Amino acid sequence: MLFSNRIVGHAVLLFALACMGSCSKTFAEYARVTIVPTFETRVSALDFDRGDRIGLTIVRGSESYAENVAMTYDGTAFADGPLWYAERQEPSTLTAYYPYSDAGAPSEFTVAADQRTGCSSSDLLGAVARDVLPGEAPVNMVFRHLLSQLTVFVNVPAGEAVSGVALSGFSPTARVDFGSMEVSAVAVTGVREVLACEVQPGLAYRAVLVPQQADLTVTVSMADGSVYRETVASVELESRKQYTLSVDVADERLNLSLKGSIQDWEDGGSIVGDVVKPGEPGTPGDPGDKEDGTLDYDGVKYRTATVAGRVWMAENLRCVPQGAAVGSGIWYPKEGADAVTSKGLLYDRATALGSANAGSAPVRGICPAGWHIPDREELLSLAGADCEAGFFVDSGCWIVMGSNDRYGSYSYLMSSALSAADGQMECLRVSAASGAGSLVSVSAAYGVSVRCVKD
Incomplete structure (x- = not known):
C-alpha cells in the first residue's frame, strides 16, 4: 500500500511538473511578430509580391531585441517574424525596409544604372512603427518610398x-x-x-x-x-x-x-x-483633374463628365501598370494598338483592381489617386442618367475565349463587384441600339473597358 502511494505520489509530481512546464507558457512563447504592410503602390505593382522579403529591426527601450530579421510576404502579410518578448507592457520601435539585404538596412543605397529589366530592385521602401506593445494582433506598418x-x-x-x-x-x-x-x-x-x-x-x-x-x-x-x-x-x-x-x-x-x-x-x-x-x-x-473637364493621368489627358452628381472619366482607361504586359490581363481592342487612343484598353478584373480578391468598394485599382473603380450602384446610376451623346461609344468590347465576338452590339464597363456566380464580375451593359443599360455577369477573366469615377 505504501509502495502504491509512493507510485501515485510520484505520478502526481511528474504531472505537476509537466503542467508547470506547459501551463506556464506565455503568449511570447508562440506569438510571432506579424506585419501587415500598407502603401499606395510600389514602383512595379499595387502591392508586395508573394516571396518579397523585408528586413525588420526591433528596439526595446534602448536595446536591440531583433536585428535585420528577414521576413517573407505570403500574399497577405509578413508572418514569419521573431517571437515577441514576454513583457507585454514594454513598448518597442519596429523599423523595416525593402529590398532585404543580408548586410542589414543600408546607410547608403545606389539605384541600378541599368533599369531596363525593371525598377523593383531600386525601389527603396522604409517603415517605422513606434510604441508597439507585444501582442498576437498583427502590426500595421506604412511603407514609404524613399526615392x-x-x-x-x-x-x-x-x-x-x-x-x-x-x-x-x-x-x-x-x-x-x-x-x-x-x-x-x-x-x-x-x-x-x-x-x-x-x-x-x-x-x-x-x-x-x-x-x-x-x-x-x-x-x-x-x-x-x-x-x-x-x-x-x-x-x-x-x-x-x-x-x-x-x-x-x-x-x-x-x-x-x-x-x-x-x-x-x-x-x-x-x-x-x-x-x-x-x-x-x-x-x-499642374497635374491632376482640371476644371476644364479633363484629367491628366500617366501622361494621357482624358475627358471627364459629371453624371448623376459624380465626376466620371468620359473615355476608356488606357493605362498599362508597371510590370503588366499587353496580352496577359490587358488586351488591345479589336482593331489593335492603333485603336487604343480612341477605344482604350481591355482589362481582366485582377489587373484592373490590383488583385483577384480585392476588398469592398471603393477600390482604387489602376485608377489615379482620388479616383476608383465604380461599384455596382455607381454604374447603375449611369444607366439611369442622361449621359452626353457618345458617352458609351467604344466602351467595353470584351473578349470571349480570345476573340471579340460581342464587339459593337453592346458597351461594357467594369464594376468592382463580384457577382453571385463563381468567377464572375458585375458589369454595366448598354445596348448600342437603344441605349438601355443593365448589370450583367461577365467572367472575371475577360477583358472589359474601365471608366474611373472620382472619390
Missing part, C-alpha cells in the same frame, strides 16, 4: 521608333536614415547614366532616381541609330514623389515638359526647371 520615380512619355513622328531612354546628371547614391525616413544624395564626380525601363512599348519609360536638385539630361535613342539629347536645368526631385516628363521628338530636337506627381506615390508639386536651349524655356504643368 523618386520619373516616368518619361515619348511622342515621335509617324514611322519612327524609340529604342531607349537614358537619364543622367543625378547622383545615383543616397545616404539613408531609416529612423527619420530621410535620404540625401551623395556627391559623385563624372556623368552617371540610368537606363530607363520600357513600361509601354515605344511610348513610356520609367526610372527610380535619388532625390536631389541637379541638371537632368534626357537622351532618347531611336531605332534608326539617331540620338536626341536635351538638358533641363536645376530640376528638383523630392523623396516619395513621382514625376512625369513629356518628350516630343520634332525637328531633330527634344521638347521637354516636366510635371509633378499625378498618381501612385505622394503628390509632388510641379518641377520648376528650364530646358537648356536658346530662348525656349521648359513648360511646367
Whole structure:
C-alpha cells in the first residue's frame, strides 16, 4: 500500500511538473511578430509580391531585441517574424525596409544604372512603427518610398521608333536614415547614366532616381541609330514623389515638359526647371483633374463628365501598370494598338483592381489617386442618367475565349463587384441600339473597358 502511494505520489509530481512546464507558457512563447504592410503602390505593382522579403529591426527601450530579421510576404502579410518578448507592457520601435539585404538596412543605397529589366530592385521602401506593445494582433506598418520615380512619355513622328531612354546628371547614391525616413544624395564626380525601363512599348519609360536638385539630361535613342539629347536645368526631385516628363521628338530636337506627381506615390508639386536651349524655356504643368473637364493621368489627358452628381472619366482607361504586359490581363481592342487612343484598353478584373480578391468598394485599382473603380450602384446610376451623346461609344468590347465576338452590339464597363456566380464580375451593359443599360455577369477573366469615377 505504501509502495502504491509512493507510485501515485510520484505520478502526481511528474504531472505537476509537466503542467508547470506547459501551463506556464506565455503568449511570447508562440506569438510571432506579424506585419501587415500598407502603401499606395510600389514602383512595379499595387502591392508586395508573394516571396518579397523585408528586413525588420526591433528596439526595446534602448536595446536591440531583433536585428535585420528577414521576413517573407505570403500574399497577405509578413508572418514569419521573431517571437515577441514576454513583457507585454514594454513598448518597442519596429523599423523595416525593402529590398532585404543580408548586410542589414543600408546607410547608403545606389539605384541600378541599368533599369531596363525593371525598377523593383531600386525601389527603396522604409517603415517605422513606434510604441508597439507585444501582442498576437498583427502590426500595421506604412511603407514609404524613399526615392523618386520619373516616368518619361515619348511622342515621335509617324514611322519612327524609340529604342531607349537614358537619364543622367543625378547622383545615383543616397545616404539613408531609416529612423527619420530621410535620404540625401551623395556627391559623385563624372556623368552617371540610368537606363530607363520600357513600361509601354515605344511610348513610356520609367526610372527610380535619388532625390536631389541637379541638371537632368534626357537622351532618347531611336531605332534608326539617331540620338536626341536635351538638358533641363536645376530640376528638383523630392523623396516619395513621382514625376512625369513629356518628350516630343520634332525637328531633330527634344521638347521637354516636366510635371509633378499625378498618381501612385505622394503628390509632388510641379518641377520648376528650364530646358537648356536658346530662348525656349521648359513648360511646367499642374497635374491632376482640371476644371476644364479633363484629367491628366500617366501622361494621357482624358475627358471627364459629371453624371448623376459624380465626376466620371468620359473615355476608356488606357493605362498599362508597371510590370503588366499587353496580352496577359490587358488586351488591345479589336482593331489593335492603333485603336487604343480612341477605344482604350481591355482589362481582366485582377489587373484592373490590383488583385483577384480585392476588398469592398471603393477600390482604387489602376485608377489615379482620388479616383476608383465604380461599384455596382455607381454604374447603375449611369444607366439611369442622361449621359452626353457618345458617352458609351467604344466602351467595353470584351473578349470571349480570345476573340471579340460581342464587339459593337453592346458597351461594357467594369464594376468592382463580384457577382453571385463563381468567377464572375458585375458589369454595366448598354445596348448600342437603344441605349438601355443593365448589370450583367461577365467572367472575371475577360477583358472589359474601365471608366474611373472620382472619390
